Amino acid sequence: MAKTKIPNPDELGKIDYTPPKKHWMDIPVEIKPDMYCHGAKAKSLKVVDFPNARDWTPAEADWKLPEDWKKIVLEGISERLKKYRTFHVFMDICVRCGACADKCHFFLGSGDPKNMPVLRAELLRSVYRKYFTTGGKIFGKTAGARELTLDVLKEWWYYFYQCTECRRCSLFCPYGIDQAEITIIGRELMNLLGLNIEWIAGPTANCYMKGNHLGLEPHTIKSTIDFFVNDIEDITGVKVEPTFNRKGAEILFITPSGDLFADPGIYTAMGYLMLFHELGLDYTWSTYASEGGNFGFFTSNEMAKRLHSKIYAEAKRLGVKWILGGECGHMWRVWHQYHNTWFGPMDFLEEPVSPITGTKFANAKSTKVVHLVEFTADLIKHGKLKLDPSRNDNLVVTFHDSCNTSRGMGFFEEPRYVIKNVCNHFHEMPDDTIRERTFCCGSGSGLNASENMELRMRGGFPRANAVKFVHEKHGVNMLANICAIDRAALPPLMDYWVPGVRVTGTHELVANALVMKGEKERTVNLRNEPLPEKGGDSDV
Amino acid sequence: MGLGLSLTAVIALILLVFAGVKGANLHLLFGAVIPYAAFIIFTIGVIYRVVKWGRSPVPFRIPTTGGQENSFPWIKQNKFDNPSTTSGVIVRMLLEVFAFRSLFRLTKSELKDGKLVHGSDKWLWLAGLAFHWCFLIILIRHLRFFTQNVPFVIQLFEALDAFFQVGVPLLYLTDIFLVGAVTYLFLRRVVFPQVKYISLAADYFPLLLILSIAVTGILMRYFIRVDIVGVKQLTMGLVTFSPVASESIGVIFYIHVFLVSVLFAYFPFSKLMHMGGVLLSPTRNLANNNRMVRHINPWDYPVHVHTYEEYENDFREKMKKAGIPVEKE
Known part of the structure; x- marks a missing residue:
């Protein structure tokens, strides 16, 4: 399935954790092959009546977004701030202490700074500041705020599907900020625009019908x-x-x-x-x-x-x-x-x-x-x-x-x-x-x-x-x-x-x-491999 | 970017007081009007923010569990890292607020010869804890300025804080620890590449502000003496709403008070609100008892589902053929 062959373990294991010189907001997202899943197909989303169902390809420039996508996202954020205290509080209280940084397996395995949970959250938080806080509206980038652009949206998509909602970061966070919760809500926003991945959308449709x-x-x-x-x-x-x-x-x-x-x-x-x-x-x-x-x-x-x-x-x-x-x-x-x-x-x-x-x-x-x-x-x-x-x-x-x-x-x-x-x-x-x-x-x-x-x-x-x-x-x-x-x-x-x-x-x-009632003498295990010899303690 | 800006801002604030007090003689403005305003902004601002958070409901009970759950009697539960009762939650929150329990878990992961090595890393926990506790104790000590007869509790704090009885006036341990801890917290933002990468002006500014507050306070106590009678007159005047701002106090005092005012006024608009936020964090302040006690979602609504009837209609013949029972033959 994979189009390119991934590097061997020795090469992949050379991971550089040094962040780049450039500010992260100035580094546009690069959708790298082998690092993302196929976009959701229209037919999968239609089964569950999800909005903006269409076939699209993440690697292509045109994601065929609806005309008013920005409005949909901002309204989506606003609605969720009112529905989830988690989301609301987590958007506000992070002090960027960095306790979570090296707790994420994706960061430890890639060295990509946007995989530090704190920064993955800032991807969304920066937009929240711009549109929902006074400081962000006035001070802009100085306050860590930025406009919602197509590049930002693609960055969200790329990184919200580089989080497995494992909550390891949340355990170490002094305020219990849970990246899983932010990813869950980030993915909800993606779904408003039909931007799911097929590996999730397909099984979801299957599960619903069958x-x-x-x-x-x-x-x-x-x-x-x-x-x-x-x-x-x-x-x-x-x-x-x-x-x-x-x-x-x-x-x-x-x-x-x-x-x-x-x-x-x-x-x-x-x-x-x-x-x-x-x-x-x-x-x-x-x-x-x-x-x-x-x-x-x-x-x-x-x-x-x-x-x-x-x-x-x-x-x-x-x-x-x-x-x-x-x-x-x-x-x-x-x-x-x-x-x-x-x-x-x-x-x-x-x-x-x-x-x-x-x-x-x-x-x-x-x-x-x-x-x-x-x-x-x-x-x-x-x-x-x-x-x-x-x-x-x-x-x-x-x-x-x-x-x-x-x-x-x-x-x-x-x-x-x-x-x-x-x-x-x-x-x-x-x-x-x-x-x-x-x-x-x-x-x-x-x-x-x-x-x-x-x-x-x-x-x-x-x-x-x-x-x-x-x-x-x-x-x-x-x-x-x-x-x-x-x-x-x-x-x-x-x-x-x-x-x-x-x-x-x-x-x-x-x-x-398990020794079952009436079983014959077993010679193989469930994988049809020979059982270890009694008392032989074979290869230990 | 954020660092230079924050430093400039703090210096500008200090120069502003200097000009205001020394140049324009605005003692009452800096000694009383601004502190009052800051206190009002702080109080209203914090309440507003907490109420705003509180208005967002908690639809799901999703504590992050940090230990063994409540299971069989023969399995030992970790009652504080994974509480299943309200009292357990209270202990968890007390540990979180007063001992920074989560931060205490902190590890550091490094790559050595292609292997990831994880080790304990308590520095952030230690510096964070030292800073917050010292700040609290210093705040309590300062209450002596706002009470005519200094209460016993405050005297006790002072006595303990000056435990080693060194210097004249007696050296407060918290002064040293606070400066040390804040300096560490500041330096790690400048030195550690990853922390530097995520730091904003909003991270440097409060640290520099607090450091300046501490330094001006220390200068006043140990080096540049101010008219302490005048200070007490002013602070008692603030409490009794009849402030008298004496010109004899010395500008260093006004700088100290102004920076504190800025901190208070800035507080509700900033990340410093984590003080209130931690108490409201649903991953910490709820019991892990979902299978025992139902949690209600106030905005729950009915959803579209694929019913069994629809399912059977889709597959009835196949089910019958396979010998799977059906509702309608």
Whole structure:
């Protein structure tokens, strides 16, 4: 897909952090190949009735903007200042202390000063000052204010799609200024002009009409999962029997559709199926609510709400008691921080209780959505799973905390508890690169396309660098995570920066270790690779 | 660009007082009228700004979580970096406001032989904290000028501040730390290339202004003596709305007071409003309890959705063929 070949790692790793001599306002944006995604297609935007839908090309000078684009943007800003205290406060209080500067993976991987979160925010703030503050109107550039021009608009587009909304900067900011929030609003403004990227607009349209980002139709979802069922039977001798759109099930299970699509996500999906079967869980999949993730969230808050309303509509229609959610990063940010506000109160559901252990999920009593990893952690804690971690003995595992579950939730111990119970060899990456300080995969917030591969490799550099550290120190060869975008984005990142490290979802590890009732002696893992020899402690 | 302008502005302000007091004898203007005006602008301005922010609602509860969430009883929650209760939030905010918790996390990332190395970097935290605390203590100490009988609390601050009992008059530690911290904060803007690159006039100006205020204050206390009785007469006059601006006080005092007035008047229009903003920051001042307690969006509105019925209409035949249950046969 990529038109030009991106430089090799040695070359890409030479990063110069020295800012240019010229003032940033005097350096016009250069839309560099391999650093941006294709523009949104008219047909994708039309599906969801977005304004100014048209085919356009970012590299071309003419973006075919509507005549009154400037007015649309300024009115858009004005409206959002009145709707979001975050936006309003964040436009005003930054002191430019620079604490956030070297916290951004895109800055660390590119050295481009406009990727320092403070400056990425100033791109928008400068226009805010010019049109919405007295000082900016009077003093202009001296006050850090500038006119909204076509160049400025293009600069916004380029850099708001060079932010993965990971919130790492927000953690270190003394005022909690959240670049993700500024990017979210910046992208909303872009969407008023039809300036989305196709990698987001396409999945959004798919999700709206067909229920999931990949555009899998109901029969395809079923046949895909049937395919997993056969594989599981081949490997374990156990036939799992999932159901679809089944009324009266106790639990509705929803996961990102990415888990149904490609290696290694599919092994995670097989892991879900095996675990639920082993527990005898009364659950159902839905082909209508077949997406846990939400690319609408990378478009506008309204679009995010439009996509996820089907989750509760489906729960109501099927009459389930509560909802269980699979492994995904941004999905859980949205489920955790937005769902209750959008769709609550969920009084047609019941407070979730694990049917196996009787544990009440008190921290989910209002939304009635439980994270599968916390569900599994509870099972292990109560000794409800028979596990043979030695089946994962060929793996030396480290764990990548997803940005969204880390800084939008605080989900750290649950996945570690699960992994340490199903793997014998686990090593943490350096402290400054994990948990709340975790580095992004470089491809979040809808940027995991193929045409922007250089951007992704640069953005993922700090993460890869930390993996490389434990790869060299402890021989780590498997990068575990709880996110579908990670499972799609990290394999190429590892191949590029740290060859020899593979990527896995947490429930793939669980399923490999899970000793199922009536299973035959397993000789291969879910990837059809031979299991490590017993007691051999093969390559560790 | 911003640096030269800010420096010029501060020098011009100082010369203005000099001319006004020495040349035109405008003691009352600089000693009373301007301070009153500055105080009024400050008060009204700050309230206006905070109310304006407050009028923008908080549609979503989106705290940035800095530690383990509230989970099972057997998993230890980080109650202050990831609070799930109001009391936890209060502690988080107190830590943020009084100890600069977020800044304390600060790291520095450097590229060494193709490897990124992350290390702790507490200098900004230390200088920022020293500066703000010293400024506060000095402000409190100054209240002695506005009270007839100096209250015990203020005397206590003074005594602690002059703990080492050095010099005549006694040397205040905060004076030294404040100048040191502000100088560091200023120098990092001039020396560190990235910070320099993002700095605006609005960043240099308040630092230079505060530095000038500190220097004039120190000069007055330790080197260029002013008529302290006249000063107290004026400050008490300000409190009782009957200011008498004595000509014997000395111009350095008027410069000090004018620069403070400028700082106060400038405050509501500037980034110094971060003082109020931090309290209103939705990524810090909300509990991470979204799955337990619903947060209401005051401007929430119904949106267009693709219903199950529409979905089934699109795919009914395919669903039936695949054996997936449907509502309408």
